[in-house]
Amino acid sequence: MTESNVKSGCKKPSGKLAVLTIGLGAVSTTFMAGVELSRKGLGKPIGSLTQMGTAAFGKNDVCQKKMIKELVPLADLNDLVFGAWDVVGEDGLTVARRSAVLNDRDIAACADFLKAIKPRPGIHDPAYVRELPVDNAMKAQTAAEKVAQVRQDIREMKKELGADRAVMLFTASTEKYHKPGKAHESLAAFEKAIADNDPSISPTMIYIYAGMLEGCPFINGTPNYSVDLPAIQELAKKQCLPMGGKDLKSGQTMMKTVLAPAFKARMLGLRGWFSTNILGNRDGEVLNDPEAFHSKEVTKTGVLDTILDPNEYPDLYGDYHHMVRINYYRPRGDEKEGWDNIDIMGWLGYPMQIKVNFLCRDSILAAPLCLDLVLFMDFARNQGWHGIQEWLSFYFKSPNVPAGHVQENDLFIQLTRLKNTLRVAAGEAPITRLGLEYYGDDLPVCDK
Ligand SMILES: NC(=O)c1ccc[n+]([C@@H]2O[C@H](COP(=O)([O-])OP(=O)(O)OC[C@H]3O[C@@H](n4cnc5c(N)ncnc54)[C@H](O)[C@@H]3O)[C@@H](O)[C@H]2O)c1
Secondary structure, rough: OOOHHOOOOOOOOEEEEEEEEEEHHHHHHHHHHHHHHHHOOOOOOOHHHHHHEEEEEOOHOOOEEEEEHHHHHOOHHHEEEEEEEEEOOOOOOHHHHHOOOOOOHHHHOOOHHHHHOEEEEEOOOOOOOOOOOOOEOOOOOOOOHHHHHHHHHHHHHHHHHHHHEEEEEOOOOOOOOOOOOOHHHHHHHHHHHOOOOOOOHHHHHHHHHHHHHHOOOEEEEEOOOOOOHHHHHHHHHHOEEEEEEEOOOOHHHHHHHHHHHHHHHHHEEEEEEEEEEEEHHHHHHHHOOHHHHHHHHHHHHOOOHHHOOOOOOOHHOOEEEEEEEEOOOHEEEEEOOEEEEEEEEHHHHHHEEEEEEOOOOOOHHHHHHHHHHHHHHHHHHOOOOOEEOOOHHEEEOOOOOOOOOOOOOOOHHHHHHHHHHHHHOOOOOOOOOOHHHHOOOOOOOOOO
């Protein structure tokens, strides 16, 4: 990376970057193991835009391409170091073996690395997550004591890992759905609620609050609404820290946000979309609790309306039935199988059907998203960008957007926005793909 394509203020990262995950489960251990195997040359980071992707820049006739990691200054994989909290005390190796995402050969190749990742006690509150064999709960009792403990953990982990900066990644079990209330409306009210040990302060909120006080950007890979809260947004601004969420867009929703824009592009109508899937990992076990599932349901069902815009196209999308189901089915483990039945309509309203059967691997899809988000969030902090990083909507099922902005869920519009943000940060012009570069300012018109 030469300094010439780095905009002033876009600092090149140096030193170790601590990735602190909240929850040391299937997703986080698959992510960590994948980073280690990649740096040993034993696997390729497939699915990661930062490691495999390119971005074009310049005019179409002199268009060039660069690897994204060369276009903007991102931390190197060799500089990533890992720490975690979990309410279950298993080390990374035990979790990876139990989760059975990676095969024995891959786990053996990074066994020492995984074994060294021992989670610090996590914040357990059965009002938010129930279905877990908890044996490593933080001893602190009140919300204020828990904040102090998480802050101390961050300082100690950074010291132990030799890192001077850290990013927090939330990959813990899905919390039950709770409506935000008065305590979340402003930072002052939120801080008072912490001091009063108010039960509406969830474990996630304690982690994010403590993390931001310690200068950590925050990524919410799960459906809880912590990043949406006005109090947290105020804090991010005050601390000048970037953040983003919510819920990684890994499998079924990723497909949905590819197919729905295609129907809309062709002005094909939608009568119904039924999505169901089976999975048997611990995430599936937690989601078996209807209140935890409701959090997921909210992030999974929101995408279609924003893409299809039923108000604008009532004849096509004014009355579709959208249903999402997740079924815990133990034999399947992490190898989730998803089915989508899509009822569309064409010319004169004639009905047609599309069936999608996605035999995926949940954590294999989620791991590269974790890596990209960590590197981009660190990049955003180094740029001085703060608050919700809308340009990272590409990675989320229900992307957080600043107040007054409309959520964008079309995967390819999200990708264009992401790459344009990087182009501009690198001092290049955004690419619109209008094609006007070929014609000058006007389309060619016949003289006759
Ligand atoms: N795999 C995917 O494709 C995908 C996609 C989107 C979102 N997610 C979300 O990512 C999260 C992690 O998924 P997973 O498959 O790794 O689940 P997992 O059950 O394997 O891991 C979650 C871990 O979080 C721990 N935990 C629970 N509450 C905690 C707390 N308060 N503090 C610290 N640790 C806590 C659990 O003990 C467990 O080890 C889930 O919420 C899931 O819904 C996963």
